[in-house]
Amino acid sequence: MTLPVSRVGLIGHPIGHSRSPAMQQAAFDALGISARYELWDTPADQLAQRVASLRAPDILGANVTIPYKTAILPLLDDLAPDAAHRTGAVNTIVCEQLPTGIRLIGYNTDTVGLRIALHACGAALRGRRMLILGAGGAARAALAVARLEEAEIYVAARRITAAQALLAVSNADPSRLDTVTSHALALDDTPQLASALAYTAVLINATPIGTGDPNALPLPASLLAHLPPDAIVFDMVYNPPETALVCAARARGLRAAGGHSMLLYQGAAAFTLWTGQSAPLATMRAALGLTF
Numbered sequence: 274m275t276l277p278v279s280r281v282g283l284i285g286h287p288i289g290h291s292r293s294p295a296m297q298q299a300a301f302d303a304l305g306i307s308a309r310y311e312l313w314d315t316p317a318d319q320l321a322q323r324v325a326s327l328r329a330p331d332i333l334g335a336n337v338t339i340p341y342k343t344a345i346l347p348l349l350d351d352l353a354p355d356a357a358h359r360t361g362a363v364n365t366i367v368c369e370q371l372p373t374g375i376r377l378i379g380y381n382t383d384t385v386g387l388r389i390a391l392h393a394c395g396a397a398l399r400g401r402r403m404l405i406l407g408a409g410g411a412a413r414a415a416l417a418v419a420r421l422e423e424a425e426i427y428v429a430a431r432r433i434t435a436a437q438a439l440l441a442v443s444n445a446d447p448s449r450l451d452t453v454t455s456h457a458l459a460l461d462d463t464p465q466l467a468s469a470l471a472y473t474a475v476l477i478n479a480t481p482i483g484t485g486d487p488n489a490l491p492l493p494a495s496l497l498a499h500l501p502p503d504a505i506v507f508d509m510v511y512n513p514p515e516t517a518l519v520c521a522a523r524a525r526g527l528r529a530a531g532g533h534s535m536l537l538y539q540g541a542a543a544f545t546l547w548t549g550q551s552a553p554l555a556t557m558r559a560a561l562g563l564t565f
């Protein structure tokens with residue numbers, strides 16, 4: 274007898290470069306789950322229609338990527354009380370099948386993925402500084418991790434107003450218990466950036482700069498000289514695996530990692546939310562071509 278096939282998909286635009294289908298399909302297949310992971314490339318004017326199409330019995334859920342991690346919020350029924358509320362960004366949707374109908378719940382597994390990836394690099398953030406480059410959806414996950422780790426936060430964005438707005442939303446979160454300080458910077462304010470880097474324990478690139486371009490850097494390589502010698506540079510970009518930022522940091526003797534580990538752990542957390550099963554990490558790692 275043929276089992277009915279459930280579906281999960283990636284909502285974003287453009288998404289042809291995504292590694293999630295290979296990773297998630299390998300995980301479904303390894304556990305014998307009859308499910309297919311699809312690419313749902315969605316132009317902005319079709320986002321509402323796409324989300325409505327998730328209310329079908331064969332859909333387990335979805336991933337959400339650039340540029341819809343915040344735009345998708347009003348189209349969902351609820352947000353998970355943890356990371357999705359804290360970040361105001363959703364990268365995973367779970368379709369809850371209830372007798373009364375299907376409810377779409379938003380989660381943010383980028384937060385858990387980044388947190389595990391940073392711990393794996395040996396990052397110790399409590400009371401130390403995280404400097405985040407970029408103020409979009411991925412920066413929100415980094416900000417949530419900084420709050421959870423009680424790190425001091427700097428956000429540097431090409432539009433300082435975007436960095437300020439991001440921090441204002443996060444500071445106003447009524448569930449916040451921490452008292453950490455936060456600061457906004459302009460990405461092209463080199464003197465300020467240099468001063469901020471001097472006390473940074475973890476520098477995170479949460480811009481897409483470097484994607485598909487092995488020479489593109491989100492900040493001048495010379496600025497990395499201001500980082501303390503025990504600083505960690507984490508690039509969320511995972512294509513190429515060794516970005517110009519990662520290479521420049523390593524050339525200065527700093528610890529540095531690209532975004533593959535975050536991709537793996539956010540994907541594993543999403544898999545568990547959709548299926549209720551532990552993710553087969555070794556299989557997912559192999560599907561991504563990772564050796565760590």
Ligand code: NAP
Pocket residue numbers: 338339340342383386407408409410411412430431432435460478479480481482484509510511532533535536537539
């Ligand atoms: P997003 O919401 O579009 O935000 C991108 C941010 O980068 C915005 O602040 C944007 O500024 C800024 N930016 C874009 N191009 C820039 C440029 N040329 N110079 C300076 N700033 C620039 O995107 P996102 O969802 O945060 O994703 C950011 C990156 O993280 C993507 O490459 C994504 O693939 C990666 N990511 C990786 C993982 C992983 O698992 N490894 C998870 C999540 C995201 P404006 O607002 O001014 O445009």
